[in-house]
Amino acid sequence: MTDLVRPTPAPTGMDRRDFVKTLGGGVLVLVALPSIGVEPAAAQRRQYPTDVNAYLHIAQDGKVTLFSGKIEMGQGVETSLAQMAAEELGAPLSSFTVVMGDTASCPWDAGTWGSMTTRFFGPAVRAAAAQARLILTDLAAERLGVPRSALAVEDGVVYVARDRARHVSYGELARGQRITHTVDQKAVLRTARQFTVMGTSPKRLDGHEKVTGRAKYAGDIRRPGMLYARIVRPPAHGATPKSLDTSAAAAMPGVTVVNHDGLVAVLAADPETAAKALDAVKAEWNVPDPTVNAQTIYAHLVSAAPHGETVDAAGDLAAGRAAAAKTFDTTYYNAYVAHAPIEPHTSVADVRDGKATVWASTQSPFGTQPQVARALGIAPENVRVITPFVGGGFGGKSAGQQSVEAARLSQAVGKPVMVAWTRAEEFFYDTYRPAAVVKVASAVDGAGRITLWDYSVYAAGSRGSNVLYDIPNRRIRAFGQQSDTRGTESYHPFATGPWRAPGANTNRFAAEQQMDVMAAAAGVDPIEFRLRNTKDPRMLRVLRAAAEAYGWRPRAFPARTGHGRGVAFGEDVGTYVVHIADVTVDRSTGAVKVDRVVCAQDMGIVVNPDGAKMQTEGAITMGLGYALSEGLRFDGGDIKDANFDTYRFTRFSWVPPIEVVLVKNDDDPPQGGGEPGVINMGAVIANAIFDAIGARIYYLPMTPERVLEALRAT
Amino acid sequence: MANDPIQFTLNGKSVTLQTDPARLLLWVLRTDLELTGTKYGCGMGECGACTVLVDGQATRSCLTDLAAVRGKRVTTIEGLAEDGRPHPLQEAFDEHGGYQCGYCTSGMIMNAAGLLHAHPHPSRREIVEGMEGNLCRCGAHQRIVAAIESAATGTGRQP
Ligand code: FES
Ligand code: FES
Numbered sequence: 088m089t090d091l092v093r094p095t096p097a098p099t100g101m102d103r104r105d106f107v108k109t110l111g112g113g114v115l116v117l118v119a120l121p122s123i124g125v126e127p128a129a130a131q132r133r134q135y136p137t138d139v140n141a142y143l144h145i146a147q148d149g150k151v152t153l154f155s156g157k158i159e160m161g162q163g164v165e166t167s168l169a170q171m172a173a174e175e176l177g178a179p180l181s182s183f184t185v186v187m188g189d190t191a192s193c194p195w196d197a198g199t200w201g202s203m204t205t206r207f208f209g210p211a212v213r214a215a216a217a218q219a220r221l222i223l224t225d226l227a228a229e230r231l232g233v234p235r236s237a238l239a240v241e242d243g244v245v246y247v248a249r250d251r252a253r254h255v256s257y258g259e260l261a262r263g264q265r266i267t268h269t270v271d272q273k274a275v276l277r278t279a280r281q282f283t284v285m286g287t288s289p290k291r292l293d294g295h296e297k298v299t300g301r302a303k304y305a306g307d308i309r310r311p312g313m314l315y316a317r318i319v320r321p322p323a324h325g326a327t328p329k330s331l332d333t334s335a336a337a338a339m340p341g342v343t344v345v346n347h348d349g350l351v352a353v354l355a356a357d358p359e360t361a362a363k364a365l366d367a368v369k370a371e372w373n374v375p376d377p378t379v380n381a382q383t384i385y386a387h388l389v390s391a392a393p394h395g396e397t398v399d400a401a402g403d404l405a406a407g408r409a410a411a412a413k414t415f416d417t418t419y420y421n422a423y424v425a426h427a428p429i430e431p432h433t434s435v436a437d438v439r440d441g442k443a444t445v446w447a448s449t450q451s452p453f454g455t456q457p458q459v460a461r462a463l464g465i466a467p468e469n470v471r472v473i474t475p476f477v478g479g480g481f482g483g484k485s486a487g488q489q490s491v492e493a494a495r496l497s498q499a500v501g502k503p504v505m506v507a508w509t510r511a512e513e514f515f516y517d518t519y520r521p522a523a524v525v526k527v528a529s530a531v532d533g534a535g536r537i538t539l540w541d542y543s544v545y546a547a548g549s550r551g552s553n554v555l556y557d558i559p560n561r562r563i564r565a566f567g568q569q570s571d572t573r574g575t576e577s578y579h580p581f582a583t584g585p586w587r588a589p590g591a592n593t594n595r596f597a598a599e600q601q602m603d604v605m606a607a608a609a610g611v612d613p614i615e616f617r618l619r620n621t622k623d624p625r626m627l628r629v630l631r632a633a634a635e636a637y638g639w640r641p642r643a644f645p646a647r648t649g650h651g652r653g654v655a656f657g658e659d660v661g662t663y664v665v666h667i668a669d670v671t672v673d674r675s676t677g678a679v680k681v682d683r684v685v686c687a688q689d690m691g692i693v694v695n696p697d698g699a700k701m702q703t704e705g706a707i708t709m710g711l712g713y714a715l716s717e718g719l720r721f722d723g724g725d726i727k728d729a730n731f732d733t734y735r736f737t738r739f740s741w742v743p744p745i746e747v748v749l750v751k752n753d754d755d756p757p758q759g760g761g762e763p764g765v766i767n768m769g770a771v772i773a774n775a776i777f778d779a780i781g782a783r784i785y786y787l788p789m790t791p792e793r794v795l796e797a798l799r800a801t
Numbered sequence: 802m803a804n805d806p807i808q809f810t811l812n813g814k815s816v817t818l819q820t821d822p823a824r825l826l827l828w829v830l831r832t833d834l835e836l837t838g839t840k841y842g843c844g845m846g847e848c849g850a851c852t853v854l855v856d857g858q859a860t861r862s863c864l865t866d867l868a869a870v871r872g873k874r875v876t877t878i879e880g881l882a883e884d885g886r887p888h889p890l891q892e893a894f895d896e897h898g899g900y901q902c903g904y905c906t907s908g909m910i911m912n913a914a915g916l917l918h919a920h921p922h923p924s925r926r927e928i929v930e931g932m933e934g935n936l937c938r939c940g941a942h943q944r945i946v947a948a949i950e951s952a953a954t955g956t957g958r959q960p
Contacts, residue, residue, distance in 0.1 A: 160902050161900075161939045162901070163901070290896075291898065293903065294895040297894075297906050298891040298894045298899075298900065298906060299878065299879070299882070299887065300836075300837075300877070300878030300879050301879075302903050303837070304904060306831075306837070306840075307831075307837035309835065309837075357828065357833075358832065428938050429840070429902075429904045429936060429937070429938050430840070430842070430904040431841075431842075476902070476903060476904075477902065478840075478903070478905075479904060479938050479939055480902075509844060510842070510843045510844060510845075697898065701898050701944070704940060704944070705901055705940030708940025708942055708943070709938065709939070709940045730843055730844075730845055730847055731843050731845075731847035731848055739929045739930075739932045739933050739935075739945075739946065740929050740933055742940075
């Protein structure tokens, strides 16, 4: 059974039809699903399939296999997707096996990012499972000779409601049949009141494998005759080769050298020999003079970012200024931040007979497929990408560079090849969260109401810049998008890309500090100030829930006692989220310790409450890093951080008690869960620091040096 | 290049390898011995993903050469279960959700096993200090600490 979960041992070239055959007889049902509206970024040409069989297979013994083009990188979606399918199908969760991210057997998917699994793939799964239940019940009605309305489904068995001795199981209905049965009716999804599987927190399906070390990641794949590759890398982005001498490496026993179209690699039967061979390669490079560094980058971004797009505008900015009692002009900055998943990018490729099988650590198996095909000069349908468990992604495993490298090398040597990036390569080729600048001009009137909001974000994109407060005169402009993987071709010195809630961390850091700046100047408690400036019922509810969970009592800010508390609000991927944090600031060292975080979240219907909390705790914990310590060191295209000794992020001693409150909202469908928890972390800590010391930090990360600097300036 | 064979006990069984004693335990485990539960994360002792037990002590296998384990007892995540029963730490990590992507998890559990070996009843503070060198990018920390606490006090779910 586990073979199906991670179909790594399956023979190469097995297509979906063979796969279904090997599973035994199944139900073939055809339904039309409503087309799924997805966000423009992900709304590529393709859509989720309309055939229920693309998602579900019910075997003779009643075992259900759920197919998903999504991947599992820690979000727990293997479990939550199975819960959704189990709920609608009426089969027990224990009968489910989930196959994820295998291009040969799973329905197409753009990629696992943007908290879209539950929001967009979830409805497709639910609709398919509900339709399958309807069809199976219809078949049961024929079999049992009663009308459909006389039947009830329980744990994969269809019963005559008034005579439970008469029943037939899903497995029996499916057995040995290829049914092209349709029901001329669209199944109705179950409501939150009816849920028995959704809305509960069963143990995760991936737990056992992960605590026993049995879970397979791309680097754990072994193929007969496989070689381990190490690739010659430039010392800096933008460097060009001057000279290359691989003769010493080539002379080493068991070492193969490949030099093909700019890809220079050494390969050996074990990774240590490959590493030694790489050491023996002599390469010289022309390294361009750096034009920007960590100090000059901000001025550069403001001048180099493309023309601004107006994202939102209303009222009259001049009128807003005129109505103001106080006006505030502030600029906020944040550094480049690494994804730094503990599993570096890894792929194994086996290219033979014009076909390729790639086991990839990727968030986008269906995006990797055509990339590999193009690189090899073969058709995409001849490339199968299999995604084992992914050891963290956070947006950083959206591209397929390592898969292309492995595939090209496998093609060149005619053997399976593993490319497993070292930590240094992981840092070098990361698609960083972009450094960014936000300029805000805002104003309040004498009653503490916001009259003006003129907001410009440079290089981060507009996500998270939406104003959910009632501000009559406003303008939001975004100069440049968050993602620019062109590396040195772009206005960044290296590639940037999506990082957990891309753009939102930058934008909330600026917007929610600005709210606090105004609240403090107006002499209004920061939660009261936010309540006063919105009528949005969801925001009001979440703010109040957070205040209550924390035990918030209004008082004057800043307290300047060395201990501070802050609040920040945001909306991301349909979820409303409020964080409240306590900090202690050491005035002599500038060190900030976060003592407590309370987070309230309205995420619509919650599929798996404990899973949602786990994700939110994780996001908060990760957010401590970008708030306090993470900022890439670089000089032009020369990435100075190569490992965790200099690039520091959240450790055990940094993590405060975290309380997550889920605000009940069964009126809205499930919203995003993996990202919202991270977006307010900069602002909430900055606001708490202000309360503690009376000084504001406008830069992320808020390092001890910056805290000391801010203290000196007050 | 004739090397003396290297013998040690791996997960309760004796193994003898004829290989370069300067090779790193991490890669010997992952390649020659096909025990892939032990992970590479940094290769320089900074993340703990490669942690195994050597004579009961949590050890970074990415910094340990084969010569150093000659004649010793090496335990990896695959050998932590006893008589087919998961170790209380494995139960507790599963029960408390002390993992997300799972990539750091073997190293976390092995490091915690070394910690409990040295201090069977650690305080919360000792747990945090003992785990400080293990990195988790998914942010499972709070639940990892809870899992270790419950395994130590025996409040983890018993089968
Ligand atoms: S791989 Fe050994 S400590 Fe990171
Ligand atoms: S669970 Fe992903 S790194 Fe710890």
